[in-house]
Amino acid sequence: MIEFMFALAIGMLFGIGVFQLLRRDLIKAAIGFAILFSAINLFFVAVGAFEGEYAPYVSNVEAGRQTSDPLIQALILTAIVVSFGSFSLVLGLVNIISLRYGTVDSNAVNNLKH
C-alpha cells in the first residue's frame, strides 16, 4: 500500500511540476521547476527504501532481513543541493527579468524573435 502511495505521490508531483513549468507566469514556471526536482528526489528515495527493511548502521539486523540502501541518502543530498542551486539561479534570472521588462509574463519576454 505504501509503495502505491509513494508512486502516486511521485506521479502527481511530476504532473503538477510539468503543468506549472508550462505556465506563462515565469515565477510559477520556476516553482514548477522546483516541484519537478522534488519529484525526482522522491523517486530516488523510492529506489533505495523498501517496506520492511531496517535503517542502515543504527539498527540490529535480524537474520534474513535487509537494511535499506544508505548510498541513496548521500545521492539525494547532492541532488537537493544541485537543484537548490539551479532553482535559486532561475529565481535570480526571473527577478532581473521582472526588473528589466516590468513583467513576468513569458509572452511579453520574447524579444529574441526580433
Add this chain to the structure above:
Amino acid sequence: MGENIFVLGTLVAPLAGAVVALLFAKNNYAQRLVGLIASIVAWIFSTRVLLQVHQTGVQTYELGNWSPPYGIVLVADSLGGLFAFMVTTIMIGGMLYTLHSHDRCMTYPAFVPLFLLMEVGLVGAMLTGDLFTLFVFMELMVLASVSLTAISDDRFGLEAALKYILISSMGTLFLLLGVAAMYAALGTLNMADMARILLTGERPFLAPASALMLLCAFLLKSAVFPFHFWQPDFHTTAPTPVSAMLSSIVVKVGVYGIIRLVTLLFIVEAPLLQRWLALLGIIGVIFGSLGALRTYNAKRMLAYSTFAQIGFILVGIGWGNTLAMIGAIVYAFNHAFIKSSLLMLMGVVASYTKIKTANFASIGGIGHKLPPLTGWLVLVGGLSLAGVPPLNGFISKLALIRGGVVQQDWINLILLVGAGILTLIYMIRAWQHIFQREPTPETTPAKEEGDSLLAPMLLVIICLILGIVLAEPLLQLVTATVREIGDPNTYISAVNLPVGRP
C-alpha cells in the same frame, strides 16, 4: 592502479584557478591572467594524461581512496582523454581572447571564475567514471554557462539564459531520472560496473527506459533536432569567448555521452539507438544548413552551423562501423577548433561596431576598417568549416564519408555532401558580406580599436596544422581510440572492481 594524480589535476587546476581568481576580485587583469595560467596548467595535465593513456593504457584516480564501485573514480580512457585534451586546448583560446577583450561583462569579478568553472564541469563530465558525478558536473557546466550568458553585453542574453536553464534543466532532470533508474535496475552507479552487468546480457526492468532517458538528456545538451530550439538564441547572445566555447566544446559533452552510451553501456541496444541517431543527425544537418543560409546575424549563422555539424557527427555515430566512428570523433575534434576560431573572429568583427552586434546589416562592408589579416582568417576558417582541402575540415569530412561508403548508405551520403556545399555557400556569403562589399548606409561606423586577433589566429593556425601536418597522427590516434572503445572490457578492467560480486 587508480593513482594517476594528473587525471585529478586536469580537474583541480581550473577549480583552483577559479578560487584564486576570486581572491583577485579587485584586479580584473590579474584575474584574467590567473584564468589563463590555470587553463594552461590544465592543458599540460590533460596532455600528459593523453600521452600516458596511449603509452600505458587507461588511467584512473580513485577519489579519497574509496575503491570502486562505492567510491567515485575518475577514468581517463583514450576517448575521455582525447575529449578532455580538446576541451582544455580550446579553453586556452577562450582565456586568451578574454585577456584582450573590451567587453564590459568581462570586467565583472565573477566572469573568470565562472568561465573556469565551466571548464571544470566539462572536463569533469568527460573524465568521470561515475554516472551520478556526470550529472553533477553537467549541472555545474550548465549553471556556469547560464550565468555567463545572463551577464552578457547583448541585452537579450538574459532571456536566452532563462530559456536555456529551463530547457536544459529538463534535460538534467531526465539525466537524474535515468541515473536513478539505472541505480534501481543495476544497484551501482559506476559506469564500468554497469557496463559489466549489462554486458552479460542481463536486462533488468528499468534499464532500457533509462537508456532512453540518458539519450534524451545527451541529445538536449548537444542540441540535436527535436531539442535544438534553444541553441541559436543561447549561442548568439553569449559573450564572444563564451559562445565560442558553447558552440565548440559544450555541445561535445552530449556527443561524448552518446558515444559512451552506444559503445560502453548499451552495446546490445546500440544498433536500434544508432538508427535513430543517424535519422536525427541527418535532419539536423539539413535544417541547420538551411537555417544558417537564411539568418540575419553572423554569430547566429555559426550557431545554426553548429546544429548542422553536430548532425554530421551523429550520422557518423549512427553508421557505427569502425571507419564511421573514427570519422565522427575526428569530426568532433576538428569542429571544435574551427568553430571556436570562427566565432571568435565574428566576435572580433562585432567588437569594431559602435553598439556591439553581429547583424549582417550592421557589419556589411565593415571589413575595410578591420586589420587586413581578419579577412584571411575568416576565409580560411570558413573554407575549413566547409571542408575544402587541405584544411582540417576536409580531413574530418573525408574520414566521415569513408565510413558512409563502407556502410553503403548512399542517400545520407548525398545529403551530407549537399549540406557541405551549403556550408560553403553560407560561409562565402558571410565573408563577402563583411569583407568585400562597400559599406552601406546601415553599416555602423567602425571603432578604432576592437578585440585582439591573437586567440582566433592561433586557433586558425592549429586548424591549418591539423589539416596539413598532424592529419595522419590524429587519424592514427583516433583509430587507436576507436579500437579501444570497441572493446568495453578495456574500460571495465581498468577500473579496479572487486572480483566475485554478483
